[in-house]
Amino acid sequence: MEEEPTYSTTSKLSNVHFFHVSVCLLLAGVVPASAGQLARPAVVAVDSSIAIDRTQTIDGTYSSGVTMDAVMSMGLPGGFEGIVRPWVQRAPTGEWNRQIWVATMRYERPGAIGFRVDAGLIPSPIGLANLMLRPQLNPTVSLPASLFQALPPVEFGAPRTTLLGAVYAFGANAGLSGRHWDARAAFIDTSPLRTRRIFGSTNPPRFNNVVIGAGLTPFVGLRVGGSVTHGGWERAGESPTITQNRDATIVTIESELAYRFTKVQGEWVRDLVETNNGTAVASGWFVQAQQTITPRWFAAVRLERMTAPAFTTFDTYVDQELNGVEETIGFRITPDLTLRGDHRARRIFGRTTFDHQVAVSAVWWRRWR
Numbered sequence: 001m002e003e004e005p006t007y008s009t010t011s012k013l014s015n016v017h018f019f020h021v022s023v024c025l026l027l028a029g030v031v032p033a034s035a036g037q038l039a040r041p042a043v044v045a046v047d048s049s050i051a052i053d054r055t056q057t058i059d060g061t062y063s064s065g066v067t068m069d070a071v072m073s074m075g076l077p078g079g080f081e082g083i084v085r086p087w088v089q090r091a092p093t094g095e096w097n098r099q100i101w102v103a104t105m106r107y108e109r110p111g112a113i114g115f116r117v118d119a120g121l122i123p124s125p126i127g128l129a130n131l132m133l134r135p136q137l138n139p140t141v142s143l144p145a146s147l148f149q150a151l152p153p154v155e156f157g158a159p160r161t162t163l164l165g166a167v168y169a170f171g172a173n174a175g176l177s178g179r180h181w182d183a184r185a186a187f188i189d190t191s192p193l194r195t196r197r198i199f200g201s202t203n204p205p206r207f208n209n210v211v212i213g214a215g216l217t218p219f220v221g222l223r224v225g226g227s228v229t230h231g232g233w234e235r236a237g238e239s240p241t242i243t244q245n246r247d248a249t250i251v252t253i254e255s256e257l258a259y260r261f262t263k264v265q266g267e268w269v270r271d272l273v274e275t276n277n278g279t280a281v282a283s284g285w286f287v288q289a290q291q292t293i294t295p296r297w298f299a300a301v302r303l304e305r306m307t308a309p310a311f312t313t314f315d316t317y318v319d320q321e322l323n324g325v326e327e328t329i330g331f332r333i334t335p336d337l338t339l340r341g342d343h344r345a346r347r348i349f350g351r352t353t354f355d356h357q358v359a360v361s362a363v364w365w366r367r368w369r
Helices: 015-030
Strands: 044-057 062-076 080-090 096-109 114-123 168-177 181-188 209-219 222-234 246-259 262-275 278-292 297-311 317-332 337-347 355-368
Touching: 096 168, 222 262
Parallel strands: none
Antiparallel strands: 044 062, 044 355, 062 080, 080 096, 096 114, 114 168, 168 181, 181 209, 209 222, 222 246, 246 262, 262 278, 278 297, 297 317, 317 337, 337 355
16 A cells, blocks of 8 residues: 655554544444434444555565554534544554544535535545545555655755645535536645645645636546646745745546446646746646456556656756556455455656566455444
8 A cells, every 4th residue: 555654743642542532432422322222323424444565575675554544424413414534554664653634524415406515624625546545445555656756856945745645634625516517616725736734743834725626427437527726835935945935736637437347547637836947847647447357356457657847956857757557456355355466566756667566455444334
């Protein structure tokens, strides 16, 4: 599974205790003592998963990782719902990282034109890759490189950026949907180029960003959508050469096609980033396919490419590329437990050769109601 950046924390709670305490507190606060004796729909749902992976690189280096998370929701009167997602990861370095990814209040009104509003610490309203951050929703072991791979610096002393980061931001997202269309508008406090963490000592400054997106569904199984995001990404004073705030515009186009036992997904991203030397442009795409072979066996493959400018000492830019391919075979032991074997080859920015790795992973997932 793709490693996320880790951050130190001063919390005295252990990460595993933090995960279980969060679940218990939510359940204790919303389920009355007599709930088990009443025949009525549950107002609490817990969607939990655990992923364990083991990776070996071509030079024989091994690494292991563990990720535990849960999405817990509580139904409230009047169409409201409270949602929280605690998350714990043991990185291959051995360091533990704990976060709260989502803590939002949702209002939803069904109908011919559905309406939904999320406010608080919300999931990313941008792009398709962010939807695969839960391991049971990702057909491969690794995640798209656009989420975590750092781009070459666009100017001297510039902060770390990604093409389209794993964004969990404070803000609000409002959406409308009909039978063949959907639209949304969001306001978030994080640039999609730079991810913030609830528990993190190296978070970037807050930036106002506005998101507008829409999609079309001509028929069941096919959707084509896109979004435009604009707002600050770099603040004056972050390095000696940065003398004023800078904005960035992120454009995404995504598509998904599902037919019988085949599912194909793709996303294209283009970043227009203001710098001291004008506008730097980075872009990238991935296409992945998943094929169900039998009720237990499936196969998946992902192709990806990114192009980004690298700032040189001569105040010029030189384009660098990232190329990658990943192949996965999966076996569902039970509806809850899946094993995967995986090969990944990547040629990262500034390299001329591909790095190869093989991995195995086990993903357990269950929804409790």
